[in-house]
Every structure is written in C-alpha cells, then in structure tokens.
Amino acid sequence: MRIKKALGQTNLSRRQHLKTTAKFLSFALLFTEVEIAWGAKILGVRIWPSEDYTRITLESDTPLPITQQILTNPDRLVVDVQGLELNPTLKDLVAKVKPNDPYVSQIRVGQFQPGIVRLVFDLKEPIKPQLFTLDPVAEYNYRMVFDLYPTTPPDPLMELVKSSARKESALAKSNEEVDLIAQFATKKEKEAAKTPAAPTAQAIPEMKQAPAPAKYQRLITIAIDPGHGGEDPGAIGSLGSREKHVVLSIAKRLKDKIENEAYMRPFLTRDGDYFVPLHVRVQKARRVEADLFVSIHADAFIQPHAKGASVFALSQMGASSTMARWMANKENASDLVGGINIKTQDRQVANLLLDMSTTAQIKDSLQVGNSVLKQIGGFAPLHKGKVEQASFAVLKAPDIPSILVETAFISNPQEEARLNDDGYQDRIAEAILKGIKDYFSKNPPVARRATT
Missing domain, CATH: 2.60.40.3500 (Immunoglobulin-like)
Incomplete structure (x- = not known):
C-alpha cells in the first residue's frame, strides 16, 4: 500500500514537472516568437x-x-x-x-x-x-x-524604331540610289551588247577600279548588354571599382560609336544603374530582333594576378576550360545577387531558350567572337588567344549570335586602373565595333527582319 501511494506521489510529481516544463517551453517559444516579430532591425x-x-x-x-x-x-x-x-x-x-x-x-x-x-x-x-x-x-x-x-510596359522595339527613324530613311534612300545605279549599269550593258565594240585602253582600268556600291537591305541591330547593375554590383576591385559602373561606361561608348555607323543601330539592355534578370536581357534582345548580342563584363578571379581580356560564346558540351566554367557559374549567379522574383520567372521561356540553342547560333557566335578578340588583341593583353565556351545563361538566345566580352580583370590592380581610364575604355569599345563590322562584312544580314 505504501509502495502504491509512493508511486502515485511520484507520478503526480512527474505530471506536475511535465506541466511546468511545458508551460516554460510555451513561454520560451512565445518569447522567441515575440522577439523575432518585434526585434527586426x-x-x-x-x-x-x-x-x-x-x-x-x-x-x-x-x-x-x-x-x-x-x-x-x-x-x-x-x-x-x-x-x-x-x-x-x-x-x-x-x-x-x-x-x-x-x-x-x-x-x-x-x-x-x-x-x-x-x-x-x-x-x-x-x-x-x-x-x-x-x-x-x-x-x-x-x-x-x-x-x-x-501597367503598360514600354515597348523597346517601338522606341528603337522611333530613335532610328532618320537613319532608316537615309538607308532606304541609299538603297534606292544603289538600285538606280544598278539599273543604269544594266541598261548600258544591254546597249553595249547590241553594238559590241572593243573598249579603249583607258576604259579598261576605269571599269576594273569602279567599286560595286554597297547595299544594306536594313539596319543591323546590335544589343549591348552591360552586365550586373542595381543590387548586383558585379565584381569589386581592390580600389573599390564596381564592375557594374565600369561596364555601363564602356557599353555607352560602344553605343555612341554604333550610332555613328550609317547602317547600324544600338540597343542597351540597361542604360542606368538597375538590375535586369539574365533571361530578361535575352528577351529584350529578341524583342528588338537583334542581329547580335554583346554582353560586356570586367570580372574577377580568385587569384589577383589573373589578367587579360577574354571573349566567350555558348557551349552545349561543357566548358572549354576550368576558368570558363568558373566564369559561367559566377555570372549565372547574378540573378541570386541582383534579386529575381522566382514566382514570376517564366521558366517555360527559359527552358525553351535552352532547348532551342542551336549549333548554327554557336558557330556564328564563335565567328564574331574571333573577330572581336583579334581586334582587342591588337592593343591589349589577352587571357586566352581563342574564344572560350561555357554555359552562360545570358548567351542562350536561340536565334541571335551572342558573345560575352571580359574587358579585363577588375581583380587585378593594374587592370583595374586601366578599366577606369577613359582612353582604355574607348579603345575597348572601338575594338569591339571593328570586330562587329568585320563579322558583318563577311556575313551580311539577311532580309528576314526588313519590316523593323
């Protein structure tokens, strides 16, 4: 009997202890919730x-x-x-x-x-x-x-058409003049065929020297993509230089140079200090029906002595080097730093871009990339003497040749100083333009976008 009574008192003590413990835990949990809810800084x-x-x-x-x-x-x-x-x-x-x-x-x-x-x-x-x-x-x-x-988003294509209307009109007039010259030449050939006569000695060299007039059916649209922006500063040099500012400056210089070309028009994916998600950059380029996409960067590496400019194209078969893979992973993480709303991200579109990336796009990208790399190498050190490849998300437009230009390593103190130099920025922009012009001189644009 005493044993049962003792056991009953022991069980009662345990129940009281458990109740007290439960109350304490509840109070502690409540206190923690209050602290979390009201203690934000x-x-x-x-x-x-x-x-x-x-x-x-x-x-x-x-x-x-x-x-x-x-x-x-x-x-x-x-x-x-x-x-x-x-x-x-x-x-x-x-x-x-x-x-x-x-x-x-x-x-x-x-x-x-x-x-x-x-x-x-x-x-x-x-x-x-x-x-x-x-x-x-x-x-x-x-x-x-x-x-x-x-509620009504701006239409980048309409803005581009408006801004290039005068250039478009001038190009149309130039094309008409070329047509008239061609018609006149054809007429002369027909007349000569009716009354054949041996050309004079003076006429022969004149015929050989007369250049055929160049005819561009439409303006060539170049999408210029300054990397990073807004919440995403990109790489930061030892002197405090932020990649997002440096590349925007270079991109604007390139834009101005393209504006001076009679048959080309530029489009910036961002023209100020704000964040643009990677897939939106691609969508913008496709929306304006760009003929070429050029993403501009000034990245960093874990070793401060890494130096030299690089040009990258897309790869579907893995990265061409460890450095290329590291760069792609770092650039693809921009969305996390810049801050993308995952709930509204169009995953279907992103997957479509990945699936549709073709061998033809990569082939064209390598061609224009080599042209640009050759021009940069004429005055600046190169990290690699050939175009490298990796799975950069920003290069996945299926129908636009796309390259990513690393203008220099901002993590290298000497190159950081160079990146902040107006002269170097201008030479980089000029080299990119010359590479672009060289590519299109060998690969003239087709007429499929003549309506824009």
Whole structure:
C-alpha cells in the first residue's frame, strides 16, 4: 500500500514537472516568437529607378511580414511592415526618391501602430507591384523587395524604331540610289551588247577600279548588354571599382560609336544603374530582333594576378576550360545577387531558350567572337588567344549570335586602373565595333527582319 501511494506521489510529481516544463517551453517559444516579430532591425534602404520598373529594397536581419493594398484617386501603394519601429534608417527612404523616378513621386513613412510601420508610395501612374523576400546571399542579409512595374510596359522595339527613324530613311534612300545605279549599269550593258565594240585602253582600268556600291537591305541591330547593375554590383576591385559602373561606361561608348555607323543601330539592355534578370536581357534582345548580342563584363578571379581580356560564346558540351566554367557559374549567379522574383520567372521561356540553342547560333557566335578578340588583341593583353565556351545563361538566345566580352580583370590592380581610364575604355569599345563590322562584312544580314 505504501509502495502504491509512493508511486502515485511520484507520478503526480512527474505530471506536475511535465506541466511546468511545458508551460516554460510555451513561454520560451512565445518569447522567441515575440522577439523575432518585434526585434527586426533595418540594415539599409535602397531605391533603383528605371523606365522598366522601380525597385525599392528594405534590408533587415530577419524576414519582414507585410501586407499591401493598391489605392486609386490618387494612385498609391500602401504597405504595412510588421515587427518594426520607426527609425532614422527607414526615414532615409523618403529622401532617396529622385525627381526623375518614372513611377514614384514620393514615399511617406510613419508608425501606423505599435510594431507596425506604414509605407505609402505616391505614384505617378498606375502600377503592378511585385513584392517578395530574398534570403541572405553574398554581402546581403534578408531583403524585402518592392518591384513597381507600369501597367503598360514600354515597348523597346517601338522606341528603337522611333530613335532610328532618320537613319532608316537615309538607308532606304541609299538603297534606292544603289538600285538606280544598278539599273543604269544594266541598261548600258544591254546597249553595249547590241553594238559590241572593243573598249579603249583607258576604259579598261576605269571599269576594273569602279567599286560595286554597297547595299544594306536594313539596319543591323546590335544589343549591348552591360552586365550586373542595381543590387548586383558585379565584381569589386581592390580600389573599390564596381564592375557594374565600369561596364555601363564602356557599353555607352560602344553605343555612341554604333550610332555613328550609317547602317547600324544600338540597343542597351540597361542604360542606368538597375538590375535586369539574365533571361530578361535575352528577351529584350529578341524583342528588338537583334542581329547580335554583346554582353560586356570586367570580372574577377580568385587569384589577383589573373589578367587579360577574354571573349566567350555558348557551349552545349561543357566548358572549354576550368576558368570558363568558373566564369559561367559566377555570372549565372547574378540573378541570386541582383534579386529575381522566382514566382514570376517564366521558366517555360527559359527552358525553351535552352532547348532551342542551336549549333548554327554557336558557330556564328564563335565567328564574331574571333573577330572581336583579334581586334582587342591588337592593343591589349589577352587571357586566352581563342574564344572560350561555357554555359552562360545570358548567351542562350536561340536565334541571335551572342558573345560575352571580359574587358579585363577588375581583380587585378593594374587592370583595374586601366578599366577606369577613359582612353582604355574607348579603345575597348572601338575594338569591339571593328570586330562587329568585320563579322558583318563577311556575313551580311539577311532580309528576314526588313519590316523593323
């Protein structure tokens, strides 16, 4: 009896102990949840405006739960961020809005309720917002991203047609003149055939020296792709140079040079400091029906003594070298750093591009790549004397010859200084242009896109 009573008291003590432990664990769990919910710290706020979209980023040490609503008359986006108290970093967001932002006129920030901060984006026009969270990557912690897209996206092809209308008209007139010259020559040949006569000694060399007039049926469209941008700085040199700034400068120089060519027109996949996902860069080039895609980079390697410019083309059979594979993996990770909304990524399109990449595209890419590499090698050191190949996501347009130019290694202190030199940037741009012209002189464009 005493044993049973003792066992009963022991069981009671165990039950009380378990209850106490359970209460303690529940309290601890609740305390942890409260601490997570109310202890978030804002580490930085950034705004990246562009014609494509405006991106606002809140970086924090923990994920931030939010709710959103779109209001009209006037147009505005209201976002409530839970687990925050208003602080100076958040208030800085107000001053970061630029007057030339296409979609945001101002941002208002306030403490809506205890633990809830309200952000009100006053809009210049209706938008389609995409809100998503990015996990920590590279130097970033958690990021809450607000991508504000216009309800009617800009049409890059129409903008390109408008900007090149005068050049298109001049080219059409030139083609008409060539036609007239050809008709006149044909008429003369027919007349000569009716009344054959031996040409004079003076006429023979004149006939040989007369060059056939060049005729381009349409403008050649060159898509220029400055790598990285916005949240993705690309490689950073020891002097603090950011790849995204260097390559945009080189790309704009190349754009200006192409503008001066009577039969070519340039298109930039980005013209400012903002992020463009890799598959969107390819889609933009296809949308403007580009004849060539040139992606410009200034990458880094794990060894600071690595040096020299390189040109890459797509490979379906694996990388041509360990360096090429390393480069491709690094460049393909840009979407993770720059911040891509996985939920809205068109995976079907991405897979289609991969499946449709053909041997013909790669063959053409190697040809233009060799032309460009030869021109760069005329004044700058090369990392490899031939075009390398790897599975770069940005080179997977199935119907556009595509190359990636590594202008130099920004991780090499000497080459970093060179990349920041206006003269070097200009020579690199000039070399790329000469390589492009050499390629098209041997591979004139077909008439399949004459309607654009």
